Amino acid sequence: MKKKYWQEEIETASLEAISALQSERLVATVKRVYENVPMYRQRMDEAGVKPEDIKSIKDITKLPFTTKQDLRDTYPYGMFAVPMNEVVELHASSGTTGKQVVVGYTKNDLHVWGEICARALVAAGGDENDFVHVSYGYGLFTGGFGVHYGAEQIGATAIPVSAGQTKRQVTILEDFGSTILCCTPSYAMTIAEAVEQAGIDASKLPLKAGIFGAEPWTEEMREYIEDKLKIKAYDIYGLTEVMGPGVSFTCEHQCGMHVNEDHFIIEVLDPETFEPVADGTIGEIVFTCITKEAFPVIRYRTKDLGYITHEKCKCGRTFARMSKILGRTDDMLIIRGVNVFPSQIETVLLEQGYAPNYLLIVDRVNNSDTLEVQVEVAAEIFSDITSALTSYEKKLQLAIRELLGIQAKVTLVAPNSIPRFEGKAKRVIDNRKLHD
C-alpha cells in the first residue's frame, strides 16, 4: 500500500510526546553548544544563563538569539560544534546580502536532512516509482542536495538536473519522464513558459507534482503554476543556516507547512519586542536546531515573517504548521511610510489576470518615494487602440491603491523584457539606496 507518511509514528505523535522529545533534545543541545562553541558560551554567560537553567522547552526564551551577523562574524568554522574530522559536507549561503555563511553536516546530519525531505516527498505523493527532477542549483547552495538525499531514502530515482539550460530542462521532463519537479517557484514559472513555447501540452507530461521553495511565493502563484504545468504544487521551506530545504513542507491539503518539530523548534516572535506571539499572529520566525550535530543554531532569527498553528491537520500530521512566508523583514519596502511587500503586488497582478513577471522600481523624487510597477503586456490584453491599453494601466494602478493605499505608477513593458530567474527572483530595484 502506498505510504501516507514517511515516518508515521513521529509525524502523527501527540503534542505532549513532541513537546517532551523537544525538551529532552533542547537540554542536550544547549549543554553541547555551551561546551563546544565559544560564541554560544560567551552569549549565555553574558545573559547569565547556565545550561542547567534550561530544563524544558518552556525555558527556551531564556536563551539569547543568534543572528546572521553572528554567523558571519565567526566565518568560516567558528560556530561548528563538532571537530572538523566529523564534518562530511559543507554548504554556504548565497552571500547575496553580505559575506557568505558556511555550514557543515556530519554523516548523521545528512541522514536527517534526507529524512525530512523524504517526509516532504511522501507528503507530495512520492514513492519509489517516482522520478524526482531536481532543478535547484547543485553546488555550495543547499538547494538541490536535501531533496536529492530525500529521493534516495524513499527509493525514488533522483535526476540531478541542477538549475539553468531551460530548454534542456524541458527535454528532460519529456524524455526522462520526470514525475516530481523540485525548484524555486520562479524557476518553475520559467520552465512552464518554456514548456508552452516548445508547444508541449503539459497535461501529456508524466509530471504530477512540484515541490517548490527557497523564496516567498503567493497562493495565487501556486494556482498559476498548477494550471500551467497541470500539476499539484507543494511548498517546501528551509534555510541554509538551519538545514536547507525541508525544515517544513505542505501536505495534500495545502494548509500550511508542517514543521519537522522533532528536529527543529519553531517560535514566532513580535518583530519589535521579541516576545512570543499567539498562534495565528504574524511575527518573525525563529528556529532552534535540536538534533543537528555540526552546526546547530540556537534561536536563529530568520527575518522571515509568518504565523503558526498547532491545530491537527486533516492529513493526520500533528506537527505545528507554519504559514507561507508573508515577507521578510528585510524585503519589506517602506514607501511613503507604508509597508509594502512584493508579494502583495504579486497578488494584485495575478488577480487582474497578469502573469507574475514584474519588477518594482522604488525611487525618491523631490524627497518623496515613488513606486513604479513594470508588468509585461500579454497578447490577451494588447489592443491597437492606445486608450484601451492605458486603461489597463489605470485599472491596475487603482487595484494597487485599493489594496496598499499607495499611488503606484504602472508601466506596461514588452514581453520577456523582465528578467527570468533560475534561482531566487529579484523583483525590486530600490534606487533610493543609491542616493543615500
Added chain:
Amino acid sequence: MTIKQLSIFVENKSGSLARIIDILAANEIDLRALSISETQDFGILRLIVNDTFKAAQVLRNENCVVSITDVYAIAVPDQPGGLAKVLRLLADAQVSVEYTYAFISNNRDYAYIAIRTAEKDVQTAKNIFMTNGTKVISEDDLLNL
C-alpha cells in the same frame, strides 16, 4: 472591403523601433504604411505590409506582442478638400474614428487614408463609402499600388 493592419507593442526605449523594423527587413517584408501612436511609457506601431501573416509570425517568434486589425483604406483625390469630404460624411453619421493615417503610392492622383472606426461603426462606414462612391482599397488593390 477592409485590409489587414499589424499593430505592434513598442516599448519607449531607444532602439525598440529599430529592432522591430530590422526583424521585418531581415524577413523581406515590404512596408506600405506606417504610423505610431505613443504614450509616455509605450507606443503602438501600426503597419500595413505586403505579407501580414508572415510579418506577424516572424515578430511573434521574436517575442513581440502583435495583433492584426481590420481597417479601411480609402483613396481620396489628392487635392484640397479630398479628405474633408469623406470625414464630413462619417462625422454626420456619428461614426467614431479611433485613428487614421495617410500613406502614398506612385499614383499622384490619389492619397490613401487608413481609417479605423469603432467596432460598432464598421458597417455604417462601409455604407457611407459605398453610397458616396468613395474608392475603398482591397488587399488585392494594395498589392498593385
